[in-house]
Amino acid sequence: MLEKLLTAQKRYYVWLLFLLCVIAGCGLVYLQQLQEGLTVTGMSRDVSWGLYISQFTYFVGVAASAVMLVLPAYFHHYRQFKRMIIFGEFMAVAAVVMCALFIVVDLGQPQRMLNVMLHPTPNSVMFYDMLVLIGYLCLNIIIGWVTLEAERMDTDPPKWIKPLIYLSIIWAFSIHTVTAFLYAGIPGRHYWLTAIMAARFLSSAFCSGPSILLLLLLIVRRLTNFDPGKEAVKTLSTIIVYAMCINVFFYLLEIFTAFYSQIPGHEEPIAFLFTGHGGHLYWVSYWMWAAVAMAFLSLAILIPPQWRTNPTLLPIALVMLVAATWIDKGLGLLIGGFTPNMFEEVTPYMPTGREIAVALGVYAIGALVLSLLWKIALGVKKEVNHFGG
Amino acid sequence: MNKSRRSFLKIAGLSAFALSSGITGLTGEAHAKIAPGSYAHGGNALSAKRWAMVIDTRKFKDSQDYEPLIEACHKAHNVPHIPGRQNIKWFWLDSYAHVFPDDMNAHLDERTSAASWPLLCNHCTNPPCVRVCPTQATYKMEDGIVAMDYHRCIGCRFCMAGCPYGARSFNFMDPRAHLTNPVPNPDFPTRMAGVVEKCTFCAERLAVGQLPACVEAAKGRILFGDLEDPASEVRKALAANYSIRRKPSLGTQPGVYYII
Known part of the structure; x- marks a missing residue:
């Protein structure tokens, strides 16, 4: 099926070339980091994890979210998802590759x-x-590969793949649960020491991941005429709304426990994230408030069915939802966990330009993996006339 | 063509086997050498079931009194002085509110609230840093000391997130650039960029019969001994005086006690 990569339009190769250039440029910055150490980042003794680990955490969620397509399709035999399931699986592959790379770039001694x-x-x-x-x-x-090959041959996938698919459904929950346990089991970090962390991670993943998938598929529809199916898009957006509602609800539970109990350790990180410290607002507070606004705005658009199905409003709402969840998990989670520090002091953290460049490089590698895999999937779908529309 | 390929594969396979078996043989030997229990204590080594430290803070008047201790520690371990937030700390000072945030009240007496309090790794009985380390680069020794293997550490900094006492520092840059040449103590290894480090309770000094550098420099104001031995100096001091530990509610069982 790899030959599908050889018969693409020119703009596809230009896109790949662009990604390769970004990867090379950011790779040079990473080489600099290898030479000089993690001093090139904005991390410090007090905020010892930053952008890299937060991106790792976010993309574990994106990887796990493929299960929102696989579970309805295989446990409930929801046929509408069958056409786009491969895109979810291949997006999970790209996301896990990014996770691994974000860990590697964060290590002090990667070798x-x-x-x-x-x-x-x-x-x-x-x-x-x-x-x-x-x-x-x-x-x-x-x-992904076996089911796509079967689709190409116009046969059913081999029987042995079924148990693996069922396993992958449970496995998806496990990857994000274990990632939450990285944080939720640490004594003394109040923002993380909460039993609802894994549940919050999963709910945030199950709204943000499918949103990213849907947005990317809408772009693909523009570029290639591949149609994920009206009914499938409708169902997926419904799943996204429920997951986002649960996600916001879980966050409000955290706020209640912290501020009704009035235990300083529980209050301080949340208070820092939203109101700063000692009368001084840090940059992260503006982002957090933007996340709150976007979370509620996206829900306001997504909850009424007539707006949710509106082809112009839906992408806008999804973009806001992705941004809100990214700020919550990609910035707030780490900064809130490390601020105040173990001495009840505030050490501000801001990623440096070089840190952002290295992270962008990992994003570009993820985009490259995704572009290659999706191109193969689209090529097969076109060949066997499963393009829909 | 086909034949030569087959013979090539044969040779390649055989040599791979020979190499790998040779390597496993070697590593097997290496493992046997460092197996636990096969090392004996040195003749004059100080030993204990559980090392602990008691700091009699009443005997330190101000922060100046701690300076010789800090200097002794940092010299003994080649701890670099790096300005800014990416610094390395083994033994340092902070205010009461920062050291004992859970015991803070607004009307604390002047002596307590204005004083500087010494900080170092607590060498916990139940250390979260050891629990979270994915490579066992940080580990608990039989005598209760939480030690570090700088050569195994991958620099993931999970231990820094895990330590509730902020006792760990990461080498964001090459620390040797911030040391004199020659280094203050050529007998102790310098570290490289990308690994975590912290106070070792001077395990390397105990092994040759010396007390920790800070204890020696404190001239009796810091006691060091076996917590399991009722006759030890530390146990006697704890029995006779009121003492506190940092963040006891977390269940880590710190090994550093402060007499107030």
Whole structure:
């Protein structure tokens, strides 16, 4: 099926070339980071994880969200999703690749990373995170490739793939649960030490991931005429609304516990994120308020069915939803966890230009993997006339 | 063509086997050498079931009194002085409100609230940093000391997120650039960029019969001994004086006690 990559339009190759240029440029910045150390980032002794780990966390969610297509299709035999399921699986592959890379660029000694396997440590959540992510990557590559091949041959996928698909559904929940456990089991970080963390992660993943998928598919529809199907888009947007409502609800639960109990440790990180410290607002507060506004605005558009199905309003709402969840999990989670620090002091964190460049490089690699895999999928769908529309 | 390819594969396979078996043989030997229990304590080594430290803060008048201790520690371990927030700290000072945030009240007596309080790794009985480390680069020794293997650390900084005492520092840059040449103590290794480090309770000094550098410099104002031994100096001091530990509610069981 790889030959599908050889018969594309010129603009596709221009796009790939553009991505390669971005990767090369950002790769040079990463080489600089390797030379000078993580001092090129905005991280510090107090805020010892930053943009890289937060992006890792966000994209584990994106990877897990493929299950929102796979579960209805295989557990409930919802046929409308069958046409676009492969895009969810391939997006999961790209997302896991990004997760792995975000971990690698965050390491101080990346050449030693195999120590995690050479000295397996069952008491460390990171050990399990590595296991579940590698497992999920393999599952999605195998399932995606085999089902696509079957579609091409116009046959049913082999029987042995079914158990793997069921396994991947449970596995998707496990990857984001384990990622939440990285944070939720740490004593002394009040913002993270909450039993609802895993549930919050999953709800945020199950609205943001499908939103990204839907937005990308809307772009693909413009470029290639591939139609994910009106009914499928409708169902997926309904899933997104429910997940987002639960996500916002869970966050409000956190706020209630912190501010009704009035335990300072629980209040302080949230108060810092939204109101700053000592009368001084930090940049993250503006972002957090923007996230609140976008979260509620997106819900306002997505909840009424006549707006949700409106082809102009839907993408706007999805973009706002993705931005809101990204700020919550991609910025607020890490900054809130480290501020105030262990001495009840505030150390501001802002990613540096070079840090952002390295992160963009990882984004570009993710986009490249996605572009290659989706091109293959689209080529097969075109060949067997499963383009819809 | 086909034949030569087959013979090539044969040779390649055989040599791979020979190489890998040779390597496993070597690593097997290496493992046997560092297996737990196969090392004996040095003749004059100080040993304990559980090392602990008792700091008699009443005997320190102001922050100046701690300076020789900090200097002794940083010299003994080649701790660089790096300005800014990407700094390295092994032994340092902070205010009561920052050191004991849970015991803070607005009407604390002047002596307590204005004083500087010494900070170092607590060498917890139940250390979260050891629990979260994915490579066992940080580990608990038999005598209760939480140690670091700078050569195994991958620099993921999970331990820094895990430590509730802010005791760990990461080498954001090459620390050697911030040290004198030659380094203050050539007997102790310098670190490289990208690994985490912290106070070691001077495990390397205990091994040769010396007390920790800060304890030695404190001239009796810091006690160091075996917490499991009722006759030890630390146990006697704890029995006779009121002492506190940092953030005891987290269940980590710090090994550093402060006599107030």
